[in-house]
Amino acid sequence: MLVHSRTGRWATWIVFFALFLPLFALPLLVIVAASFSTHWSGAFPSGPTTEHYGAAVRGESLEALTTSLITALTASVLALAVGTWAALAAAALRRRGKRVVDALFMLPVAVPSVVVGLAVLVAFSKPPMLLNGTRWIVILAHGVLVTAFAYQSVSAAVTRLDPAYEQAAASLGARPWLVLWRVKLPLLLPSLNAAAGLCFALSMGELSATMMLYPPDWMPLPVRIFTATDRGSLFTGSAVAVVLMGTTLLVLLAVSRIRTRASYR
Amino acid sequence: MSRQSAPSSGIRFERVSVAYGKRGGLGARGANGTYTALDSFDLTVEPGEVMALLGPSGSGKTTALRAVAGFVQPVSGRVLIGDRDVTALPPHRRGIGMVVQQYALFPHMRVEQNVAFGLKAQRVPRGEIAGRVAEALEMTGMAAYARRYPRELSGGQQQRVAIARALAIRPGVLLLDEPLSALDAQLRSGMLAELARLHRELPDVSILYVTHDQVEALTLADRIAVLDKARLQDCGTPQDLYRRPRTEFTASFVGNANLLPVSVGTGGVRFAGTELAVATVDVMPGADAILCVRPHLVGLGEGENTLRGTIAEVQWRGSTHRLFVDVAGHRVKADVRELRETPALGAAVALHFAAHDAVLLPAGTGQAATGPVAGETDAEAAASTPSVTAVVGAISVAKGAGGDIDG
Ligand SMILES: Nc1ncnc2c1ncn2[C@@H]1O[C@H](COP(=O)(O)OP(=O)(O)O)[C@@H](O)[C@H]1O
Ligand SMILES: [Mg+2]
Numbered sequence: 001m002l003v004h005s006r007t008g009r010w011a012t013w014i015v016f017f018a019l020f021l022p023l024f025a026l027p028l029l030v031i032v033a034a035s036f037s038t039h040w041s042g043a044f045p046s047g048p049t050t051e052h053y054g055a056a057v058r059g060e061s062l063e064a065l066t067t068s069l070i071t072a073l074t075a076s077v078l079a080l081a082v083g084t085w086a087a088l089a090a091a092a093l094r095r096r097g098k099r100v101v102d103a104l105f106m107l108p109v110a111v112p113s114v115v116v117g118l119a120v121l122v123a124f125s126k127p128p129m130l131l132n133g134t135r136w137i138v139i140l141a142h143g144v145l146v147t148a149f150a151y152q153s154v155s156a157a158v159t160r161l162d163p164a165y166e167q168a169a170a171s172l173g174a175r176p177w178l179v180l181w182r183v184k185l186p187l188l189l190p191s192l193n194a195a196a197g198l199c200f201a202l203s204m205g206e207l208s209a210t211m212m213l214y215p216p217d218w219m220p221l222p223v224r225i226f227t228a229t230d231r232g233s234l235f236t237g238s239a240v241a242v243v244l245m246g247t248t249l250l251v252l253l254a255v256s257r258i259r260t261r262a263s264y265r
Numbered sequence: 266m267s268r269q270s271a272p273s274s275g276i277r278f279e280r281v282s283v284a285y286g287k288r289g290g291l292g293a294r295g296a297n298g299t300y301t302a303l304d305s306f307d308l309t310v311e312p313g314e315v316m317a318l319l320g321p322s323g324s325g326k327t328t329a330l331r332a333v334a335g336f337v338q339p340v341s342g343r344v345l346i347g348d349r350d351v352t353a354l355p356p357h358r359r360g361i362g363m364v365v366q367q368y369a370l371f372p373h374m375r376v377e378q379n380v381a382f383g384l385k386a387q388r389v390p391r392g393e394i395a396g397r398v399a400e401a402l403e404m405t406g407m408a409a410y411a412r413r414y415p416r417e418l419s420g421g422q423q424q425r426v427a428i429a430r431a432l433a434i435r436p437g438v439l440l441l442d443e444p445l446s447a448l449d450a451q452l453r454s455g456m457l458a459e460l461a462r463l464h465r466e467l468p469d470v471s472i473l474y475v476t477h478d479q480v481e482a483l484t485l486a487d488r489i490a491v492l493d494k495a496r497l498q499d500c501g502t503p504q505d506l507y508r509r510p511r512t513e514f515t516a517s518f519v520g521n522a523n524l525l526p527v528s529v530g531t532g533g534v535r536f537a538g539t540e541l542a543v544a545t546v547d548v549m550p551g552a553d554a555i556l557c558v559r560p561h562l563v564g565l566g567e568g569e570n571t572l573r574g575t576i577a578e579v580q581w582r583g584s585t586h587r588l589f590v591d592v593a594g595h596r597v598k599a600d601v602r603e604l605r606e607t608p609a610l611g612a613a614v615a616l617h618f619a620a621h622d623a624v625l626l627p628a629g630t631g632q633a634a635t636g637p638v639a640g641e642t643d644a645e646a647a648a649s650t651p652s653v654t655a656v657v658g659a660i661s662v663a664k665g666a667g668g669d670i671d672g
Binding site: 162164165167168169170171172176178179182183186187189 | 336355357358360361365369371372382431
């Protein structure tokens with residue numbers, strides 16, 4: 001530990017809780033508390049119940065959960081594939097070319113996601129590229145939004161990758177695709193892993209672009225939370241939000257458990 | 266161990282020039298802002314020969330090696346491996362083994378997978394791979410570590426695996442880029458002996474061995490190519506370069522010689538008002554020249570050629586003392602057997618050397634490697650010089666080729 005004296009350590013913990021509790025933990029605790037109650041008129045919620053959870057894991061909400069999971073998984077895989085490919089390609093470019101690609105992939109981050117949603121909506125509403133009204137437009141928009149993050153984290157890792165490895169592989173007679181498959185990608189795996197988790201979490205929570213695009217039969221969970229609270233079902237919304245949070249955390253935990261030998265370096 | 270090697274093939278550089286882009290490099294810049302890291306480089310490594318590429322850091326050694334491996338594209342010239350012009354060939358089709366300074370073992374593969382990688386890449390039949398991996402690991406003494414990951418090995422062991430990996434594909438040509446520089450001194454001398462043994466076991470493999478360490482080059486190489494400032498300065502057998510350097514650079518970089526500016530007379534030379542006898546005068550009388558004398562061939566007291574000066578510095582090096590003596594404004598180094606009493610600074614002394622121990626070089630054959638002769642206190646040179654003497658002695662005995670050159 002960086003702080004050695006006992007009082008110093010205590011002070012550090014106190015500062016940590018003083019910042020962490022109100023900023024991060026309390027709002028989450030409030031939602032969890034609300035999800036178990038029927039009234040909240042005083043300082044504390046009352047009428048403990050689990051009935052909201054009954055609603056949250058059944059019917060429409062369950063459908064929304066699977067919708068979100070499928071959307072996030074598909075968008076993440078798509079983003080990872082495109083982002084990795086682009087990052088590898090950009091690394092082979094000259095400096096100016098790389099800067100252009102970097103800027104292009106920054107766009108979805110720099111532009112508000114509502115605008116991205118609108119752009120996707122406008123672009124894919126007419127034949128021959130008619131995706132509007134299908135689930136694919138939601139997945140596509142999520143893909144566009146999270147590819148930027150995938151590109152950035154993989155690109156940083158590619159830059160850090162020591163060229164000595166691919167050169168050693170090439171000198172041993174490995175053709176470029178073999179170098180990519182057996183050397184570069186395995187070495188990048190820790191970063192791909194982290195990028196996948198980031199993409200998944202972002203997609204699971206995406207609301208603003210989704211709102212502009214989702215068809216009636218493809219409503220992701222955040223939209224469901226929004227409509228529930230909008231209709232005044234605050235406690236049901238809270239329960240659904242807790243389910244969303246829990247599922248996302250579970251998947252992230254699973255992704256982070258994928259051990260990569262390269263990360264032991 | 267039965268082992269059929271690839272048909273032996275040498276390496277040939279034909280006027281190879283390599284330039285790097287606008288960034289990097291401190292030296293000469295071309296008109297278009299590029300930096301020439303290798304300039305019209307000509308060198309032939311015979312099949313089965315160990316050629317050391319020796320030069321200071323930044324002289325272009327790695328660049329030359331990369332040109333053979335195919336990681337840089339020469340702007341002009343040709344690189345041949347065997348009879349094959351490989352200048353335009355991608356690296357994976359050149360059939361070379363390579364070991365770099367940091368080994369570059371694949372961290373996500375076990376030792377055996379690392380060694381098998383090249384065999385799989387070259388589509389060696391599946392049934393043959395295990396045997397050849399075992400053979401390569403056997404040869405480098407790493408058979409017991411086949412199941413380990415590189416991170417579980419020491420530096421010296423990683424080095425052996427890297428060599429095993431390069432040798433497993435049975436290359437005709439082995440490129441080694443400062444392979445021992447990441448090891449400590451003791452391991453280094455052990456690995457030097459190992460490399461020599463490996464080469465005896467694989468006499469058909471041509472080895473291009475890049476190093477900045479003269480001891481490594483003198484110990485291991487059949488011939489040494491001396492590189493400085495992107496150019497080939499000198500090339501010859503270790504004894505040749507050590508005893509009869511052709512340039513000032515070689516003289517000072519290999520073995521750290523005294524370089525004295527002299528004017529040539531008939532039958533002798535004149536240094537700072539003193540007539541000195543030399544064995545052969547192959548420089549035009551009246552011209553300026555450089556007289557090159559190895560520090561360990563300079564003794565205390567008067568002799569055939571005597572220089573008088575005052576002691577400027579004394580370094581004790583265990584079995585020897587190195588004296589720095591100011592002679593008419595020039596600092597002369599002398600390695601003498603350990604003295605009972607350390608000479609006092611400023612004391613007047615006489616130094617001598619034999620006529621046949623001095624080599625005359627034409628002036629203007631490039632600069633000395635260690636800058637001005639005065640003020641040489643470089644620790645690395647200090648540590649390695651005595652062993653260089655020993656090494657060359659050993660080589661002369663082993664190869665039976667000493668004596669005749671000195672005349
Ligand atoms: N990739 C590169 N880009 C630009 N300059 C380089 C590059 N690699 C090497 N150089 C320059 O070329 C010169 C020779 O380098 P190198 O061959 O690595 O020297 P050595 O191996 O003898 O130390 C150095 O001055 C170095 O700065
Ligand atoms: Mg180098």
